[in-house]
Amino acid sequence: MSGDGRTAVGGQVGIVLVSHSAKVAASVAELARGLAGGGATAPVTPAGGTPDGGLGTSSELIARAAHAVDGGAGVAVLVDLGSAVLTVKSLLAEGDELPGGTRLVDAPFVEGAVAAVVTASAGGDLDAVVAAAEEAYGYRKI
Amino acid sequence: MLDADFFRRWLIACAALVDRDAARLTELDSAIGDADHGSNLQRGFTAVAAALEKEPPPTPGAVLTLAGRLLISTVGGASGPLYGTLLRRTGKTLGDAAEVTPARLAEALRAGVTAVAELGGARPGDKTMLDALEPAVEALGSADAPFAAAREAAERGALATVPMRARKGRASYLGERSIGHQDPGAASSALIVGALAEVAAG
Numbered sequence: 480m481s482g483d484g485r486t487a488v489g490g491q492v493g494i495v496l497v498s499h500s501a502k503v504a505a506s507v508a509e510l511a512r513g514l515a516g517g518g519a520t521a522p523v524t525p526a527g528g529t530p531d532g533g534l535g536t537s538s539e540l541i542a543r544a545a546h547a548v549d550g551g552a553g554v555a556v557l558v559d560l561g562s563a564v565l566t567v568k569s570l571l572a573e574g575d576e577l578p579g580g581t582r583l584v585d586a587p588f589v590e591g592a593v594a595a596v597v598t599a600s601a602g603g604d605l606d607a608v609v610a611a612a613e614e615a616y617g618y619r620k621i
Numbered sequence: 622m623l624d625a626d627f628f629r630r631w632l633i634a635c636a637a638l639v640d641r642d643a644a645r646l647t648e649l650d651s652a653i654g655d656a657d658h659g660s661n662l663q664r665g666f667t668a669v670a671a672a673l674e675k676e677p678p679p680t681p682g683a684v685l686t687l688a689g690r691l692l693i694s695t696v697g698g699a700s701g702p703l704y705g706t707l708l709r710r711t712g713k714t715l716g717d718a719a720e721v722t723p724a725r726l727a728e729a730l731r732a733g734v735t736a737v738a739e740l741g742g743a744r745p746g747d748k749t750m751l752d753a754l755e756p757a758v759e760a761l762g763s764a765d766a767p768f769a770a771a772r773e774a775a776e777r778g779a780l781a782t783v784p785m786r787a788r789k790g791r792a793s794y795l796g797e798r799s800i801g802h803q804d805p806g807a808a809s810s811a812l813i814v815g816a817l818a819e820v821a822a823g
Contacts, residue, residue: 535697
């Protein structure tokens with residue numbers, strides 16, 4: 480990573496992982512933290528499923544997670560599909576539900592989460608974290 | 622002229638119709654979706670009706686904005702942000718007027734439907750709620766008996782989704798197999814427009 484992609488002052492970029500399933504969100508968070516290596520891992524919070532434990536998307540859990548990981552350096556939100564995408568988009572359109580500097584990232588969920596957490600943990604700023612996650616689309620497997 | 626109480630009654634009527642038809646909506650959704658449309662909307666509109674019965678906001682715009690916000694936070698499926706955006710954008714377009722004309726409502730709903738299309742990235746013909754909402758808003762803006770015409774247009778639009786192939790959302794994964802089923806979102810849109818006509822008729 481280049482020097483100008485690092486955060487000069489303030490905390491690390493926070494990451495929120497939104498899935499229809501609480502288990503998927505929590506497991507991907509665990510995986511991404513585990514692959515981030517040593518040192519201070521960037522704050523990652525899963526926001527999966529509905530508040531009553533069902534499959535779905537909860538704007539309340541998303542907003543709570545975003546505020547929990549917000550250290551002033553911005554928040555990158557990764558989502559799985561459907562209502563997760565639409566809910567985050569509509570929360571961003573609302574203007575006051577999510578911390579300032581919150582961005583929806585267009586990235587594959589698992590690979591993007593790993594790239595985002597590794598980059599944020601290394602001190603990358605919000606642009607660098609978003610770019611790293613989005614680059615995950617370019618990673619071909621065969 | 623339509624005042625805050627008219628909009629409050631519209632949304633409470635939506636809750637009643639969704640309640641009545643929840644099983645049918647879920648049934649439609651079990652054919653091409655994940656079988657939760659009825660119960661999701663029921664949860665959302667029940668929360669909206671409860672909030673509006675407890676403390677109704679003073680203007681049409683504020684009623685719709687509150688309802689939209691509640692749908693986004695309580696529905697739990699894609700219809701939450703979509704209907705939430707429809708009502709919120711319509712409410713914001715109405716501003717803080719104490720009363721609005723039907724023509725002004727038609728104009729604001731047009732802005733709301735445009736916002737839904739932008740959020741979901743769908744177009745008419747994609748087998749979505751837009752297939753009921755677009756013709757309804759069109760009818761509301763032009764006809765002599767605008768509310769009844771809007772209801773009829775929405776119902777016709779919802780039925781017209783049966784032979785369509787889904788291009789958005791989970792149903793799109795089914796490809797050809799989505800043909801032959803009515804889109805649940807178009808069906809619930811017809812209910813919401815139907816509730817508007819019901820309340821307008823008094």
